[in-house]
Amino acid sequence: MKSTKKTGAKRKRSARAPRRAPPQLMEEILVMEILARLPVRSLLRFRSVCKAWRAAISDPVFIRAHLRRSAAKCPQTLDDGWPAIFSNHILFYQWQLQRRGGTSPNNNQVTFLDEFCRPFNILRYLTHCDALLFALTNTGLYLFNPATRDAITLPDSHRNDLRALGRPKCYRAGLGLDPRIGRYKVVQAFYRSVVDPDTGTGTDMGMEVFTVGDGGGGWREIAGDPPYPARRVQNALAASGFMFWRLAEPLEQEPWGILDLSLDDEEFDVTGLPDDLNPEDEFFLDVLHGRDLCLTACNSSQTILNIWVLPIADEGLCTMWDWRYAIEFTAGLCHTMALPSFSSNGIILWRAETVYCYELATDEVKVVCELRDMRYQRAREWKSLFNFSTAMPFTESLVQITSKSHQGSSWNPWIKLLML
Known part of the structure; x- marks a missing residue:
């Protein structure tokens, strides 16, 4: 009996090993295509993974890329900051507008973000630029990032205090980005003289600038003065390297325009108003998406x-x-908060304690949020809100105010524990 021997053994295929992307390319894809899409809260945790991730997430190029990606999303998140009456606390809440006009059980709820506590009792105005919030109060100027809980108190300026002479302070300030140097600047006005102590109307006004993160530099006076004084008690609007103020009233020869300042060359000018706008009509100014100035006016x-x-x-x-x-x-x-190009819901409007949506398809105005009926979540319980000072479109970001080693102040640690 012959034994047969199998000789048809299978041959192993010689498969080529797949080409691997260079490590540097893989790291770039990870950072710019994956990490840049994550929310700030996750990125703050991921900084502890390793030194390489910390360096990548803290890199200014990554921070700007993350900000651009966040701002490009449909801005349907509103950040509502309001101070408790007779309190020195600013409380931040976040409300999410439902896409496509939908509703949910949480439509009347806002989420508590954080609390900012400083020695003041009057919050004049609250504004923002690239997710940094700027507060003008009766005791000082404050700058903070609610997403990273980074905060600084700006140094005092001797130019902006005429109270020793029995004159009022000059509450006109603003925050904006200088695109040429890539740094944020705070600008505030001051009176050289006040001609009417009763009304506080100043005719001789100068302005000074503070560059954030400038290595301990203080306030410096802008070389040229504004051609006309700005209206008292207002924060400037900032867009694409410019600041804008409403002009003071009344003026003997009031120009038909608004005061503007270029943060690049620090020169003032007057921007004209729309030709079709009736001089008697009141109007609001807003910034859309951080780059366009919007004017909303009512007819007579x-x-x-x-x-x-x-x-x-x-x-x-x-x-x-x-x-x-x-x-x-x-x-x-x-106030106009969003236009259709950036809002799938239509035109988002805000007046007093109500947020409206104008539907272009139906020419209907719908109420999408009643702020006075909101409930807020804090310390594991829901409570009712009784007052909002402002509502604004908000994009969270990793934008840094200053390095931790030079940080002038921090968030209330007790509130930090509540947020964990």
């Missing part, structure tokens, strides 16, 4: 809202206003 009968947009290009400030919308609206003058 308080039935039509007109909306203009002033685009601000990289090469400079445009002088031609673009009329966009005329809306039948009887609730009065509103």
Whole structure:
């Protein structure tokens, strides 16, 4: 009996090993395509993974890329900051507008973000630039990032205090980004003289600038003075390297425009208002998406809202206003918070304690949020809100105010424990 022997053994295929991407390319893809899409809260945790991740997440290039990606998303998150009456606390809450006008059981709830406590009893105004919030109070100027809980108290300025002479302080300030040097600047006005102590109307006004993170540098006076004084008690609006203020009233020869300041060359000018705007009509100014100036005005009968947009290009400030919308609206003058190009819900408007949405398809105005009916979550319980001082579109970011070693102040540690 012959034994048969199998000789047809299978041959192993000689498969080529797949080409691997260079480690540097893999790291770049990880950082810019994956980490840049994550929320700030996750990135703050991931900084503890290793030194390489900490360095990548703290890199200014990554921070700007993360900010651009966050701002490009539909800005449907509103950040509401308001001070408790007779209190020196600013409380931050976040409300999420439902996409496509949908509803949910949590539509009337806002989430507590954090608390900012400083020695003041009057919050004049609250504004923001690139997710940094700027507070103008009766005792000082404060800058903070609610997402990273980084905060600083700006140094005092001797130019902005005439109380020793029985004169009022000059409450005009603002925060903006100087695109040329990539640093944030705080600008505030001061009186050289006040001609009417009763009204506080100043005719001789100067301004000074503080560059954030400038290695301990203080306030310095801007070389040229504004051609006209800015209206008292207001924060400047910042967009694409410019600041804007409403002009003081009354003026003997009031120009038909608003005061602007270029943060690059620190020169003042006057930006004209829309030609079709009636000089008697009151109007609101807002910044859309951090780059365009928006003007909203009511007609004399308080039935039509007109909306203009002033685009601000990289090469400079445009002088031609673009009329966009005329809306039948009887609730009065509103702030414009978002336009359809960045809002799938239509035109988002805010007046007093109500947020509205104007649907372009149906020409209907709907109430999407009643701030006075909100409930907020804090310390594992829900409570009712009784007052909001402001509501604004908000994009969270890793933008740093200053290094930790030079940080002038920090968040209340007790509140930090509640947030864990």
